[in-house]
Structures are given as C-alpha cells and as structure tokens.
Amino acid sequence: MHEMSIAMAVVGQVEEAAAKAGGVRAVTSVRLQVGELAGVVPDALAFCFELACVGTLLEGAELIAESVPGRAGCATCVDDWAVGTPPQLCCPACGQATAELLSGRELQIVSVRWEDGPARDRTPEPVSEER
Numbered sequence: 305m306h307e308m309s310i311a312m313a314v315v316g317q318v319e320e321a322a323a324k325a326g327g328v329r330a331v332t333s334v335r336l337q338v339g340e341l342a343g344v345v346p347d348a349l350a351f352c353f354e355l356a357c358v359g360t361l362l363e364g365a366e367l368i369a370e371s372v373p374g375r376a377g378c379a380t381c382v383d384d385w386a387v388g389t390p391p392q393l394c395c396p397a398c399g400q401a402t403a404e405l406l407s408g409r410e411l412q413i414v415s416v417r418w419e420d421g422p423a424r425d426r427t428p429e430p431v432s433e434e435r
C-alpha cells in the first residue's frame with residue numbers, strides 16, 4: 305500500500321530526528337504537508353500512520369496533514385491557476401500544454417512536536433518512500 309510506505313518513511317525520519325536531538329521521550333504530533341496531487345488518500349494515510357507508530361517513540365502521536373492545493377503556471381503567459389483533480393495542465397488563457405506544476409506534489413514533514421520541548425521547525429524535507 306502506497307500510504308503505508310509513506311507512513312513508515314515519516315515515522316523513520318521523525319525517529320531519526322528525535323535520536324539526533326536526544327532526550328526525547330515521546331512524539332506528540334507530526335505536521336505533514338500533503339500536496340493535492342501527491343496521490344495520497346488522507347484517511348488511509350492517517351490509518352497507516354497510526355499502525356506505523358505502534359512500538360515507536362511516535363506511539364499515539366497525532367498526524368496533522370495540511371493539504372496543499374495544486375497550482376500550475378504557464379510558461380508563456382504570466383497566469384497561474386488551480387489545477388484541480390484530475391489535473392488540468394493546459395493553460396486556460398492560451399490553451400497550450402506548456403504548464404509547469406508550481407505546487408501540489410509536496411510530501412514533507414513541516415514540524416514535529418515532542419514532549420521534551422516546544423515545536424521544532426524543520427527544514428521541509430521530501431519524504432522518500434521505502435520500497
């Protein structure tokens with residue numbers, strides 16, 4: 305399952321960060337940016353995340369998923385638009401398929417909150433799936 309491998313990758317990255325920080329007793333929440341076009345079903349991800357957390361520092365942690373709307377821009381016009389789903393990648397102004405995706409494929413941890421201190425903002429890091 306796609307969401308399961310993402311959930312496990314998120315748990316792995318948070319555990320690694322917690323180990324580096326040291327003294328972390330429990331992770332309380334993880335904020336994740338999920339692009340509209342990342343192909344992730346939020347409910348499935350929440351379910352898988354809960355499973356992936358069992359037996360780790362993240363057990364019982366809350367997953368806060370922020371949805372990032374997909375936007376595309378045209379290379380020749382200055383226009384940009386919401387691509388929606390399924391994505392519309394032809395420019396609504398000139399009709400050309402030269403669109404560039406500006407956002408919507410995000411899949412990154414924005415911040416992690418753990419018991420030993422305030423929320424720590426991390427540099428957004430793309431989640432690489434484990435296969």
Ligand SMILES: [Zn+2]
Nearest residue numbers: 378381395398
């Ligand atoms: Zn255009």
